[in-house]
Amino acid sequence: MLNIKEIMLSVAPMMDWTDTHCRVFHRALAPHARLYTEMVHANAVIHGDRARLLALDPVEHPVALQLGGSEPALLAQAARIGAELGFDEINLNCGCPSDRVQAGRFGACLMREPGLVAESVAAMIGACDVPVTVKCRLGVDDDHRYEVFQAFVDRVAEAGCGLFVVHARNAWLKGLSPKENREVPPLRYDWAYRLKRERPQLQVIVNGGIAGQDEATVHLDHADGAMLGRAAYHDPYLLHRLDVAWWGGELRSRAELLRSLRPYVEAQLERGVFLKHMTRHMLGLFHGERGGRAFRQVLSEGAHKPGADWSLIERALDVTESFAARDAA
Template identity: 80%
Template sequence: MTPVDPRPGDPVPVESPYAASIRLSVAPMMDWTDSHCRVFHRLLAPHARLYTEMVHANAVIHGDRAKLLARDPSEHPVALQLGGSEPALLAEAARIGADHGFDEVNLNCGCPSDRVQAGRFGACLMREPALVADSVAAMIAACDVPVTVKCRLGVDDDHDYGRFLDFVDTVASAGCGMFVVHARNAWLKGLSPKENREIPPLRYDWAYALKRDRPGLTVVVNGGIADAAEATAHLDHVDGAMLGRAAYHDPWLLHRLDVALYGGELSTRADVLRSMRPYVEDQLARGAQLKHISRHLLGLFHGERGGRAFRQVLSEGAHRPGAGWALLEEAISLTALLPAPTAE
């Protein structure tokens, strides 16, 4: 891997009132990072940048926007992630997203699922940098918030750093100043989306090299970040660390990182959860079911006293008719009564 000198005219880093939030973010995760999840994560991490699930541009334009673009005011800063490969449609969806109050629009160039490939978007766009550049340029022209890209290192047997850098350079030339790099290749055939998150080897050094070679770009690293020490270590090399499944399965990690990076005092798990009570009760009054909210809370006491009982109470009770805040208080109470877990 040969370092490349910075080029004149490279895009400047993403600037916004929320620029500092780039240091810590939570990845867009299908079926997980809905608005309920993001409200919970915001209470845990007041300074982090949050992302929606990927939404296809066509769905934004023609679908139920009230559902697809649901967003609580507390979520800021929050980015809308779009999927698609048609510049005009992506531009229209970006405009709609910005008009709905999202602080950033992110283009997905990393998802490897068969459904995404069939639609010619996601990770397969890594092999079409000119199309991605056209899409980004159209999106930038259509909205007044930063347009960013989330990508992989390459596709299948692409193991050439120069090809990855060419992709970034082509897209950056269209005005994209920030790249979230999932530091693995995507295998388009033979691996499931889950396997694509685990089997291709992580190469954080490529993300680090990108920041060295293109210091004018904002570079955020994603993929396999499992603990606070690892997340903070990445910040010695790039502008930000994006957590994925670790933030969902052990959400307290988010709170510890937010305090470590931005200052403040550690709260308690019970206090953070209780601060969510007004939101939960408001949503229930609007017709939401507790199970759709509580599923995001199950990992809050991961590895802690009563954590298993906490999960069990919510899992067994949240789907029942009339389930409300009292169930959460019952679950919280068990975390103080039961003995701490023992090491196996």
């Protein structure tokens, strides 16, 4: 069992988004949140550029490596590598609905192969000394039977998996894009709640469609935690509000939180990382606030230019804060 306080709030693995720079930013906002990498295929972990794919800053902990794949031996090898590199959890993706994933027989397709998932989980558990977890959907396409979903979970739990992150909607493998699969299939939080009620020994995290503080908090009455996806990206300050509401502490300003990242940003710049790779994750920090558009504009227009450095972030903050000053006048 994972520490309940480390799984109450988490940020979903998001392809092309939750890289190490994103996770360091989210950690500054939410000291108690559990963070996840983008999905990395087991073959890429074994044969690819690990320094890039599995980049990990010490401040990120607790952080999970999410793996894609369907070959137990390869997943086991990748899980061992991930654990040796310092990841606190290895998570198997059984929910991604993209065409590439379908062609490779992994992701959401695995919902139809509980035996293979169980074999994979058992192999991963045998290969590493950190928790192995699963992120899944409720089902695929037109299968709307709770019993099938529960049977999937039971089979995988028998193999040793004790935590399931449940994206509480089906994956439609035909006719919908990955983006539409995050929005169109109806949400059924009650299935995740029922799973927790009927299988109290399992840890169940609810994911999907959580857009605000109240929505996230309600899930704690029925499950072990709430995982935010796009909301955490488009309105990252929500993470800070949740962290303070659930664990206590003082609510810090957006500017103060961002300025706390200056040492990290400048260290990365010295290593040759371009500012744009870091600021792209910060664009939503002032979401819904006066000056938020100006903040995004300054960063978007300047971060890609040669020599862009921390001073650009200060300029974006100055422009944003000028709106607040005008409102207060």
